[in-house]
Amino acid sequence: MSTNAIDRRRINGPQRSVEPVYLKTETSVSADSRQDGRTRTNVRPIFMRTGPLSPQATSAASPSGSAYYEQGKIRISCAIYGPRQGRKSNPRMGIFDCDFKYAPFSCSWKRSHLKSSDEKEIGLMLEQAISPAIRLDAYPKASIDAFVTVIESDGKAATISAAINCISAALVDAGIEIYDSVAACSVALMGSEFYYDCTQEEEDSAQCTLLMACMPNANEITYLLQQGKTLPEQTEKAVQTCSDLCTQIYAVICRYLQTSVEQ
Amino acid sequence: MQIDDIPSSTARDLASRIVTPGTAITSDPAYMRGHGTFGENDTIYSSVAGAVERINKLVSVRPLKQRYSGEIGDIVVGRITEVGSKRWRVDVNSRQDGVLLLSSINLPGGIQRRKLESDELQMRTFFAEGDLVFAEVQSFFADGGLSLHTRSIQYGKLRNGQLVTVFPQLVPRSRSHFHTLPCGVDIVVGVNGYIWVSKHVPAAKVEANSELIYSDRNEHISDSERETIARIANCIHLLNRLYVKITDTSIIFAYEASLPHAVKDLLTKEVATDLAHTVKARLLQQS
Numbered sequence: 001m002s003t004n005a006i007d008r009r010r011i012n013g014p015q016r017s018v019e020p021v022y023l024k025t026e027t028s029v030s031a032d033s034r035q036d037g038r039t040r041t042n043v044r045p046i047f048m049r050t051g052p053l054s055p056q057a058t059s060a061a062s063p064s065g066s067a068y069y070e071q072g073k074i075r076i077s078c079a080i081y082g083p084r085q086g087r088k089s090n091p092r093m094g095i096f097d098c099d100f101k102y103a104p105f106s107c108s109w110k111r112s113h114l115k116s117s118d119e120k121e122i123g124l125m126l127e128q129a130i131s132p133a134i135r136l137d138a139y140p141k142a143s144i145d146a147f148v149t150v151i152e153s154d155g156k157a158a159t160i161s162a163a164i165n166c167i168s169a170a171l172v173d174a175g176i177e178i179y180d181s182v183a184a185c186s187v188a189l190m191g192s193e194f195y196y197d198c199t200q201e202e203e204d205s206a207q208c209t210l211l212m213a214c215m216p217n218a219n220e221i222t223y224l225l226q227q228g229k230t231l232p233e234q235t236e237k238a239v240q241t242c243s244d245l246c247t248q249i250y251a252v253i254c255r256y257l258q259t260s261v262e263q
Numbered sequence: 264m265q266i267d268d269i270p271s272s273t274a275r276d277l278a279s280r281i282v283t284p285g286t287a288i289t290s291d292p293a294y295m296r297g298h299g300t301f302g303e304n305d306t307i308y309s310s311v312a313g314a315v316e317r318i319n320k321l322v323s324v325r326p327l328k329q330r331y332s333g334e335i336g337d338i339v340v341g342r343i344t345e346v347g348s349k350r351w352r353v354d355v356n357s358r359q360d361g362v363l364l365l366s367s368i369n370l371p372g373g374i375q376r377r378k379l380e381s382d383e384l385q386m387r388t389f390f391a392e393g394d395l396v397f398a399e400v401q402s403f404f405a406d407g408g409l410s411l412h413t414r415s416i417q418y419g420k421l422r423n424g425q426l427v428t429v430f431p432q433l434v435p436r437s438r439s440h441f442h443t444l445p446c447g448v449d450i451v452v453g454v455n456g457y458i459w460v461s462k463h464v465p466a467a468k469v470e471a472n473s474e475l476i477y478s479d480r481n482e483h484i485s486d487s488e489r490e491t492i493a494r495i496a497n498c499i500h501l502l503n504r505l506y507v508k509i510t511d512t513s514i515i516f517a518y519e520a521s522l523p524h525a526v527k528d529l530l531t532k533e534v535a536t537d538l539a540h541t542v543k544a545r546l547l548q549q550s
Contacts, residue, residue, distance in 0.1 A: 064328065083330065085352075085360040091406060135301065135310055140406050142358045172284060175326040177310040179301065180285030217285040217308075254283045261281050261312050261327055 007113060015110055035201065036072070043185070043197040043245065044072030046252050048166070050173035050260050053079050063147075065174025069166035072199070074159055075151040078166045080174040086143025094139030096131040098123045098146045100163065106150045108200070122160055123148075129164050129184065129213040129223035135177040144176060155203045157186035157211040157227075164213050164223075165253060172257050181257075182222055183250035184213035187238055189230055194238055196245060210235070212242035216250040282309040288322055297323030331356045331431035331455035333409045337400040338440035340421065340453035341411065343390045349383055351390050353398070356431060356455040359408050363390070367401060367412035369419070371474050389477050395421040395459065397441075397451050416469065417441060419476040421451065423484060424461025427496050429503040431456035435510065442511040446518060447488065448495050452509065460495045462488050490526055494518065497529040505539050507546065516545045 033039060046069070053066035063079035070076075083094055100123035104111045126148065134144065146167050153159040161184035168181045188198040188206035195202060203209055208228030214221045221243070226235065282288065290306040299311045300323060309315070313326035333339070333355070341353035341361055355361040365378050368389060390396060397418050398411040413419050431454065440452045443463055451459040462484050469475055484492075498517035502509050520541040521529055528534045 064330070083358045085354075085358075139358055141408070172312045173328070175311055175313075175328040175330070177299065177301075178284045179308070179310065181283065215285065217287075257283045257312050258281055261283075261314075 010113065013110060017110075034195070036199065040193060040195050043249070044074075046071050046165075046249070048169055048253070048256055050169055050257070053077065054173070063174075065170045065172070065176070067166050067170035067173055069162055069169065071158070071162045071165075071197070073152055073154040074162045076159070076162050076166045077149050077151060078163070078170040079147045080144065080167075080170045080176070081147070082144040082174075083139045083142035083176065084144075085141065086145075089141045089143060091141055093136040094134070094141075095143040096127055096134055096136065096146070097143060098126040098130065098148065098167070100126055100148045100150075102150045102153060106153045122163075125160065125223065125225070126163055126167060130167050130171070130182055132220070132222045133168070133178045133180055133182045133215055134171065135179060138177050144171075144174075146170065153200075155186070155198050155200045157188070157203060157209040157225075158197055158199070160184070161186045161211055161213065165249065169253060169257065180215035180218045180220075181250060181253055182213050182215055183246040183253060184211065184223070185242055185245040185249055186211045187242060187245070189228065189234065189238070194234075194241060196241070208234075210238045210242065212239065212246065214243060214246045216243075216247045280315045281313070282315055282324060283312045284308075284310050288315060288324075293320060294322045295320050297321045299324030299326060328430065329432055330358055333357060333361075333400045333403075333455070334436075335400050335402060337436065337454045338451075339398055339400060339409075339411065339455045340426070340451055340457035340459050341396050341398060341455070342457075343392055343394045343396065346386055346390070346392060349378075351386070353396060353411060355409060355411075356428075356457060357409060359406075361398075361400075361409035361411050362404070363396065363398060363411045363413065367410070367414060369414055369416070369476070371477055373416075373473050390420065394479075395426060395457075397421050397453075397459065416473070416476075417466070420478070421459045421461065422478065423464065423481050424449070424459055424492055425496055427458045427460060427499045427503075429456045429458060429499060429509055430506075433503060433506065433509045434458075435508055437510065444495065444511065444515060444518070446491050446495070448491055450495065450511070450514065452511070458499055458509070460492050460499070462492065494521060494526045494529070497521070497526060500530060501535055501538060502542070504535070505542070507542065512549070513542070513546060517542050520545070 049068045052068045053063055063081050065080040068077045100119050102111050104113050148163050164184035187194045187196050187210050188203055189208040190206050208230045211225040213223040286309050288307045292305050296302045296307045300307050301310050309324045311324055311326040313324050316323050316325050339355050341355040343351050344354045345352035349365045351363040353361040353363050398413045400409050401412040402410045434454050442450050447463045449461050449463050498521055520538050524534050
């Protein structure tokens with residue numbers, strides 16, 4: 001796709017880059033410790049900030065809420081506009097729209113600056129995962145727009161779940177009424193064991209990935225996506241571990257939000 | 264995440280707590296739920312992040328940032344976004360656009376008559392897209408949209424100045440929202456967080472020539488007047504950053520404290536922190 005649509009006004013870098021050859025290191029995913037030194041059940045450390053894109057003075061052009069989220073190598077920023085009068089509007093309840101974009105330099109290959117079909121699909125997934133949490137009935141005729149930009153990605157399922165966490169933090173920053181914050185996480189099946197929060201390399205060698213978003217306090221799952229084959233019992237177990245994991249991530253998000261409001 | 268594991272928490276426990284969305288505030292059926300909360304199974308949960316407030320039996324959560332929600336009689340500053348048939352759409356920093364009906368404006372010259380089809384055809388000569396209006400909230404529509412009116416000599420189109428946008432919760436509702444500051448600047452403090460800072464024009468002049476209310480031309484503004492307008496605008500930006508209530512007194516305090524500094528330096532870090540201390544101290548002293 002990117003080869004067909006070259007934008008001559010941009011500096012077009014090379015389509016592919018070659019990584020320097022490093023000395024061989026031990027790469028065994030099957031051992032208990034993973035490549036980045038984590039154990040099987042460890043989640044990469046989370047860093048987040050709310051309000052990086054909202055300047056002090058508010059104006060129509062600046063977002064009403066924003067958040068920046070890091071989880072290992074994943075870096076995501078999200079801006080929320082609204083509730084504002086939208087182009088398409090529903091007289092009964094508000095509309096939540098999500099625009100998802102990978103930056104051209106966010107993956108190991110160069111992405112197009114144009115929106116690709118998988119970005120549209122992920123945008124829809126995010127809408128489905130987040131909108132049950134928003135009190136849309138409190139915002140008739142209004143629209144709430146989220147713009148998510150992936151600055152660096154590492155693992156598709158992990159990136160999407162990080163985007164969900166980022167959006168829910170940004171929604172809180174915007175002061176939009178929600179039932180509960182949505183927390184998301186991903187696991188991948190390798191061999192007979194589930195590995196938590198997998199990187200791109202690990203996801204590539206996995207038989208199955210499972211992504212889950214839920215509202216831990218309300219005890220409701222808002223989104224569940226499985227790619228690959230598993231036994232029914234394994235899925236059941238994965239959903240259980242995911243929900244525990246979401247509760248942990250939720251606690252991290254809530255603790256950050258609480259301290260940020262207190263300041 | 265339940266704040267109170269004991270259902271009947273004492274009233275003192277409730278207030279001045281910081282909560283995140285989805286936190287159970289209380290499950291005592293005696294309380295009523297207010298803004299920023301929702302109820303489920305007799306329990307009140309917060310739906311925004313902020314401080315819990317309690318007034319008698321009403322529990323509400325006040326968020327740090329919120330959009331403007333109008334009340335009848337509010338003085339607002341808005342920007343025309345669309346000219347429709349018999350109505351203008353006005354951005355008032357709210358959840359949805361406000362509406363200014365053709366029937367609720369004053370005709371130039373103060374003529375009292377019904378609006379005709381010819382008035383409908385020349386609506387752009389009154390207000391065009393991008394114009395700023397100074398208006399009052401007249402009523403609500405069924406869906407919560409605001410209906411505005413400009414039926415007073417002081418309302419109408421804004422000119423000769425600049426717009427400053429602040430957090431709407433910093434602007435308290437007061438008796439007067441139009442002030443002439445001693446430094447020769449007029450300010451219109453919209454409750455919706457839009458503030459218009461402009462050159463002082465005597466009211467008698469406008470009344471004498473009421474054709475002027477829909478004029479698009481600025482009057483001559485001298486360099487010193489421009490500087491004063493810019494200084495007041497920067498002072499309001501500063502108050503917004505400090506999260507201080509924005510009233511005519513707080514603006515005057517900030518203006519007086521800012522006089523030793525150049526206008527362009529007002530928002531630099533050193534000067535801003537210096538001014539912040541002075542303004543906060545004076546406000547405390549006054550109260």
